[in-house]
Amino acid sequence: MADQKIEFYKGPAGGWGALRSVTNALLRQDIPVKGAKTLLSANQPDGFDCPGCAWPDRNHASSFEFCENGVKAVAAEATARRADPALFAKHTVAELMAKSDFWLEDQGRLTHPMVYDAASDKYVAIEWDDAFALIAKHLNALPDPNRAIFYTSGRASNEAAFLYQLFVREYGTNNFPDCSNMCHEPSGSGMRPQFGVGKGTVTLDDFEKADAIFIFGQNPGTNHPRMLGELRAAHKRGARIVSFNPLRERGLERFADPQDKLEMATLGSTPISTHYFQLRVGGDFAVVKGMMKHLLEREDAGEQVLDHDFIATHTSGFEALEADLRAESWSVLVQESGLAEAQIREAADIYRNAPAVIACWGMGITQHQNSVATIQMIGNLLLMRGNVGRPGAGPCPVRGHSNVQGDRTMGIWEKPPTALLDRLQRVFGFEPPRAHGWDTVSSIQAMLDGKGKVFFALGGNFAAATPDTYETWKALRQCDLTVHVTTKLNRSHVVHGREALILPCLGRTEIDMQAGGVQGVTVEDSMSMVHLSHGMNAPASPQLLSEPAIVARLAAATIGHRSKTPWLWLIEDYSRIRDKIEAVFDDFKDFNARVAVPGGFRLRNTASERVWNTASKKAGFFAHPVPVDTPSHRARARLRDTVVFTLLTTRSHDQYNTTIYGHDDRYRGVFGQRRVVFIHAEDIKALGMKDGDWVDIKTVWDDGHERRADRFKLVAYNIPRGNLAAYYPETNPLVPLASVALDAGTPASKSIPVVLVPHAVPAAAPAAADVALV
Known part of the structure; x- marks a missing residue:
């Protein structure tokens, strides 16, 4: 471990520091050659999708794009270290509980399914069939399927997520807490009633055409490093980049592209933000509202600021918003934003003078009490000048894990649309449950209340990612059974129920061999691009199963006696799963043919076509008061x-x-x-x-x-x-x-x-x- 020190960084994001960090990551995992070779296949037509963030690769068929974050994710998965049964034999769960989160994951890849033995307080190896039988025994013994909880991580592929939601609904519940509940749920909640879609409307091509890019509550230098390449290119061609963040983040200030030979040789860098506003935590709402108030005042002064034709043709609710903006006090906006009135007006003028604007945001927006209203305020700002549904413009929620958006598309949602349930019934011949299920927070409360008795997690680290840590741990420990599908050991595996299983799965970088040959899986990135991913490394252990195989075998063990779904037949060839996805979701017509094309395909986004699937069939303006009771x-x-x-x-x-x-x-x-x-x-x-x-x-x-x-x-x-x-x-x-x-x-x-x-x-x-x- 490095010496503990505080030594503020003076260089740009990226650059030689990123290269040194990558080298250290590869060497640390004992895979300097293998790791580098693996990286060259990331985001390639014949390779695998990066298991890190959901930022898209341009056309998903370009030359290798350097990403420090992706390198660390790939190196961690392709590590030579193994957390095998011998490791668990050395440590009781109490001893593992005392280890740091870093130490737990640093033990390497899990190699065998493990079951908790209460007598020894240790995990011991178990056969797969016995593990599935144990889970099925618990699930089928519950008096009500709604006593079971099924969590999903954003790393699950489309194929795994589709089978998972199908199994869980045929089992009888919509209890689907997932990582969306903890990150971008407010994005969908705000955008669906406003635009008719819960996803961003832009593509990477729009970043080449935007005149200004506004970034709210996001730190791409750490969380989405490849985004810096797009921002760097936009800055170089003269686009205004306006950042709002309480912290001065280096990735929003300057960036040295490790693939730019001249920049690296000269120790040069490129500015990112042309304007940087350090607002107070949670001040984004007041800033955006102030910007809109300024636009109205410029209109009152005789300038042509608003897109009146667009507003009249494509929107509803503007009059109420206009009245609310005029009644708003500048003193309240200044107090709650933490910016001076002149700064808010400056930001508004940049927006006013830019013909095409993209607004991006991350969890610095979504993880607040008033996040939904803030997102709708950002949407209002875009709508005022017609910046939705045209080139170089639109909302861009930048999601985290690689397939968190795809999982929701596949039906991982505790509030399933009626149309989805009707289609599942028609295609698979069972009556899906109609009542809404528990999200992440309500699942924790349900376990605390004794209502949730079996907790199954398809990936993730629920015990560490969730709020109110000790209450969450108490909740998990009250379960009769906890099960985690995972690649590496983490905190959630040592915060367990009365009985517990750890089920090791293949990683994204590994070869997935099924009866029909080597399989590929698909993911959907933040911009609705769907592409195929093939692993290239040998599995870390012959005991590993793929996530689709784990779900299908569990379904066969649990509901196979009453299900019409051919679970084991589906996983022989994943194209069969994709055929079923196509049968359920119209946007996936010709799925197998379209995804076979290098780069994949983009799902339809109606808002980007100015088709508004809202209640009014128009995009909506929403008026909200400034939050002063947080x-x-x-x-x-x-x-x-x-x-x-x-x-x-x-x-x-x-x-x-x-x-x-x-x-x-x-x-x-x-x-x-x-x-x-x-x-x-x-x-x-x-x-x-x-x-x-x-x-x-x-x-x-x-x-x-x-x-x-x-x-x-x-x-x-x-x-x-x-x-x-x-x-x-x-x-x-x-x-x-x-x-x-x-x-x-x-x-x-x-x-x-x-x-x-x-x-x-x-x-x-x-x-x-x-x-x-x-």
Whole structure:
């Protein structure tokens, strides 16, 4: 582990630092040659889809695109390390529980299905048939199928997700918590009633045509590095790039493309943002509303600002929005945004003078109480000048995991549309359950209440990714059975039910051999491109099964006696699964033929055609008041004599979702540690503390339940006063289960009211990076 230090980074994102990081990642996993060869097949027509983020590859058939994040994901999956039965024989679950999240995943690829043995407090090997029989026994013994919960990670392929939702619905429930519930659920919840689709309308070609790109609540340098290539190209041709973020993020400032020989040789770089506005945490709503108010004022001054023809032909609700904007107070907008009125007007003028505008956003928007309303405000801004459904313009929610959007397309949703259920009934000959199921937060509550008894996870790290950590752990431990399909060991496997299984699966980079030969799977990226993925590495163990095979064999074991679906026949050749997908979803007509074409195909997006599948058959303007009654507002009102901060949780640069690749956050200057909290220098002084002091973080909530995360180092940082930032999952215990986005249910992890108190450091404190979440 690197020495612990704070040494602020002065270089650009990417560049030689990224290359060194890639080299270290490959060497660390003992695959310097194999890893490099594997990487050359990422996102290629005859290769595999990157298991990292959902940012698209241009035409999915281009030359290799360097991505530090993708390299780490591929290296972690293609590692030579093995978490085999011998590892579990050495450690009790109690011992594993005391290990850090980094240590758990660093043990390497799982090789055998494992079952928990309560007598020894260890996992021991089990045969696949016995594992499926155990799960089927529990599922079929439940008095009601709705007592079972089926979680889905965004890494599951379309084929696996389709079979999964089919099995679970034929079993009898719509309990489908998934990673969408924890990240971009508000995007769909806001966009569907506004545009008639829950997805972004733009493609990569639109980034070549945009005159301005507005980026809200997103850090592409860490979370979607390949996006920086598009932003770099846009900047070079003169597009305005406007970023709104409480933190100064290096990836939004400057970027050195590792594939640009001149830039690398000269240590040069390209600016990214032409304008950077550091608003307060959660201030995006007020900023966007202020921008729209400015546009109206310019119209009142005699300028032609709004696209009146578009508004009249394609939208509804503008009059109500207009009245609401005119009544809004500039003082409220300034106070709640954290920006000066002149800054808001400056941003609005950039938008006003740009013929075509794309608006991008990430979880810095979606993980707030008022995220749905904020997204609809961004949609309002685009609609005012007709920036939806034409070249170079449109909304662009940038999703995280590689197939999180595809999983939802395949039907992984606790609120299934009636049309989907009707089609499943017609194609497969069973009556699907019609009642809505539990999402992520309500699933946790159901387990706490004793209603959820079996928890099955198709990928992911539920125990680490979810809010209110210790309540979530309590919930999982109350289950009769917990099952996790996974490639590597993680926190969720040691926070288990009374009985527990770990089922190891193939990774995206590995050859999937079935009875019909080598199989490929499909995924859908953030821009609705569907493409085929083939692994190239030998499986980490001959014991591994593919995700489709695991789902099909479980279905056969559980409901095979009453199901008309030929589960085992379907997985002999995945083209058969795709034929069934085509039979259920009209947009997948000729699926197998279309996906065989290099680059795949794009699913239809009606909003990009200005066809509005909304209740009014028009795009909708939505008026919302500025949020002035958030948890932070209420906490400050209750504790007038106490300094209450608003904390946002974030990733380090050496992390993807809950996977910790290392203990460095290069761009923020943090090395060898993770328990740090970023804070304005003046706020440190106001607390009577100094940079480097240790503090405990406590949530301010009104339910009487203590939530705390102890021993974090203060790091003076360029962040607005009154705001803090710290890494998750270490800070997930601070997020109350009840703190969710209105009308979406997503945990509001980016706006937690907290206080800081001094921490008494023991004389021989453990290394911060070695402290487990517990």
